[in-house]
Amino acid sequence: MAELDFSKGSGLLPAIVQDVKTGKVLMLAYMNKESWEKTLETGEAHYWSRSRQELWHKGATSGNVQKVKEIYADCDDDTVLLKVEQVGGAACHTGHESCFHKKVERNGDITIVGERIFDPREVYGK
Numbered sequence: 001m002a003e004l005d006f007s008k009g010s011g012l013l014p015a016i017v018q019d020v021k022t023g024k025v026l027m028l029a030y031m032n033k034e035s036w037e038k039t040l041e042t043g044e045a046h047y048w049s050r051s052r053q054e055l056w057h058k059g060a061t062s063g064n065v066q067k068v069k070e071i072y073a074d075c076d077d078d079t080v081l082l083k084v085e086q087v088g089g090a091a092c093h094t095g096h097e098s099c100f101h102k103k104v105e106r107n108g109d110i111t112i113v114g115e116r117i118f119d120p121r122e123v124y125g126k
Helices: 034-042 120-124
Strands: 011-018 026-029 045-047 056-058 065-072 080-086 103-104 108-111
Touching: 026 034, 026 045, 026 080, 034 045, 034 103
Parallel strands: 011 080
Antiparallel strands: 011 026, 045 056, 065 080, 103 108
């Protein structure tokens, strides 16, 4: 059984999330011991919401869940990489495929990359 080191990050580990088919980085989130255990138990990604201070089942509201296909721990056991099947095609709460949809140009300008897959106002009511 994997023994992750939750002590270094005050109980939280960074979780890099990558599309299992394309290799595209979808998001970075944080896991505590409870969300880690829930992810292993259910096969779907669970995280710790730092802003809401609660367990967060990715896609519980939007339906865009992440089915975990592979998990890797780094050499220090304090970061995980989740390779997932992204249901619905959008990992970002803004409706984009990836949370990394803002390309920063060398002059500092921002270019939005990719199309919005869903309208967050319709999904989240905000």
